[in-house]
Amino acid sequence: MYHEQSSRIAKLLDAIKNNRLTGDDIERRLITCIEKEYEKGDKADIELIDTCENLLSSLRKDAVRFESHKANYHQALDEAAVAKEQHHECGRRRILRFSAIGILAIVLLMGRARPWKWITVRSINNQQQYAVQGHEVDTSIIKKCIAAKGRGYEQKTYYVWEDVVDELGFEPVVPTSFLYDWTANEYVVQYTPDMINVSAVYSAKADKEKVLCYDITLFLDVGSAYTTFEQNRNGEVELIGNTTVYISENMEFLNLCWYNGNQIAVLTGDISYNEGIDIITKLIGGNE
Amino acid sequence: MRRLISITLLCVMMLTLSISLAEEIVPYADSIFYSASISLSIYKDATFVGKTYNIYKTISVTACSLEKKTGPDSWTQVKILTPPEDVYTNTHAYSSVASYATEIGIGTYRIKATFSADGHTITRYSNERTYD
Numbered sequence: 001m002y003h004e005q006s007s008r009i010a011k012l013l014d015a016i017k018n019n020r021l022t023g024d025d026i027e028r029r030l031i032t033c034i035e036k037e038y039e040k041g042d043k044a045d046i047e048l049i050d051t052c053e054n055l056l057s058s059l060r061k062d063a064v065r066f067e068s069h070k071a072n073y074h075q076a077l078d079e080a081a082v083a084k085e086q087h088h089e090c091g092r093r094r095i096l097r098f099s100a101i102g103i104l105a106i107v108l109l110m111g112r113a114r115p116w117k118w119i120t121v122r123s124i125n126n127q128q129q130y131a132v133q134g135h136e137v138d139t140s141i142i143k144k145c146i147a148a149k150g151r152g153y154e155q156k157t158y159y160v161w162e163d164v165v166d167e168l169g170f171e172p173v174v175p176t177s178f179l180y181d182w183t184a185n186e187y188v189v190q191y192t193p194d195m196i197n198v199s200a201v202y203s204a205k206a207d208k209e210k211v212l213c214y215d216i217t218l219f220l221d222v223g224s225a226y227t228t229f230e231q232n233r234n235g236e237v238e239l240i241g242n243t244t245v246y247i248s249e250n251m252e253f254l255n256l257c258w259y260n261g262n263q264i265a266v267l268t269g270d271i272s273y274n275e276g277i278d279i280i281t282k283l284i285g286g287n288e
Numbered sequence: 289m290r291r292l293i294s295i296t297l298l299c300v301m302m303l304t305l306s307i308s309l310a311e312e313i314v315p316y317a318d319s320i321f322y323s324a325s326i327s328l329s330i331y332k333d334a335t336f337v338g339k340t341y342n343i344y345k346t347i348s349v350t351a352c353s354l355e356k357k358t359g360p361d362s363w364t365q366v367k368i369l370t371p372p373e374d375v376y377t378n379t380h381a382y383s384s385v386a387s388y389a390t391e392i393g394i395g396t397y398r399i400k401a402t403f404s405a406d407g408h409t410i411t412r413y414s415n416e417r418t419y420d
Contacts, residue, residue: 153335192335201343213380
């Protein structure tokens with residue numbers, strides 16, 4: 001390539017020496033040569049351009065200075081280099097973005113693949129469901145209530161909270177008035193000889209598909225108290241006041257479980273961590 | 289090319305991770321029932337309790353069997369039991385009790401039961417009890 005260019009200059013010089021070219025011809029050829037070099041972009045022969053420009057300047061003898069495009073050329077090269085760098089940077093960002101999405105996907109996958117983290121007091125072993133013992137506090141009210149049911153196996157459904165209170169003869173702590181965003185659909189009271197269980201299901205006022213469940217078990221005798229709670233060794237623990245709340249997930253639902261004296265409660269459903277903590281804080285506060 | 293390798297590696301990582309995590313899934317997760325249990329008492333009766341996240345047309349126990357402990361971690365089904373007759377309608381809760389005094393002999397036993405809510409079923413085991 002360089003030899004080809006050199007030969008072109010040599011031919012040009014030869015033509016000048018032999019007076020075969022006019023001044024205009026020489027100037028035109030030099031300008032053409034320079035333009036062709038510039039068209040090569042970052043592969044342009046700067047030395048050749050310099051030579052041609054010097055020749056042009058000499059020919060014009062400073063009467064009309066040849067306007068060099070070198071500055072523009074270098075600027076264009078710089079811009080091209082910056083653009084190239086930006087392209088690489090963009091590529092790096094794309095890889096980073098892709099990695100971030102990948103990590104997010106992994107995190108989500110971990111969340112989905114570990115749906116049952118919890119729960120209360122003991123862990124399941126060999127597919128056994130263990131009894132969870134409540135604390136023996138004042139059980140006289142519960143005893144009286146169960147005694148009124150004879151052998152004590154019964155299940156009743158209610159739709160008004162006051163009817164539940166009338167049935168039991170006392171009012172257990174159940175989220176009612178402060179759940180502004182939820183509507184209670186049903187209350188169920190279950191009796192066995194050693195415990196009373198009250199559960200409620202709610203649906204969100206804004207979205208009827210969203211559900212919330214509250215379940216409280218009032219134990220009569222710690223020795224024979226059995227729970228329906230399931231558990232495993234994973235999960236989080238949050239201390240609210242003096243109460244330890246065990247937090248976990250069951251599929252897409254959040255589970256929060258705690259015990260207070262002889263009562264064991266579960267709050268579960270389509271709620272966020274903060275919503276759950278907020279409800280429990282109100283419940284426990286109302287219980288003290 | 290590097291990007292292709294990165295994507296492939298990421299896919300392999302995700303697949304490996306999902307497989308490894310899938311092994312940790314505890315078989316008690318359920319999107320319909322938030323709790324279901326069977327309690328076997330010293331009197332050889334069983335209390336069945338189930339709770340669902342929502343209200344269902346019917347909730348019942350559809351199958352029940354008795355298992356006897358034959359080793360430290362091994363159980364053998366010895367009898368098919370009659371499940372409780374209770375069927376609760378338009379509710380989120382199930383509770384029932386059934387006596388299996390005639391079916392349970394000497395040894396260590398547990399009960400296996402299947403809860404159903406509008407056809408969605410889950411199977412649970414009771415606590416084990418030893419009878420002399």
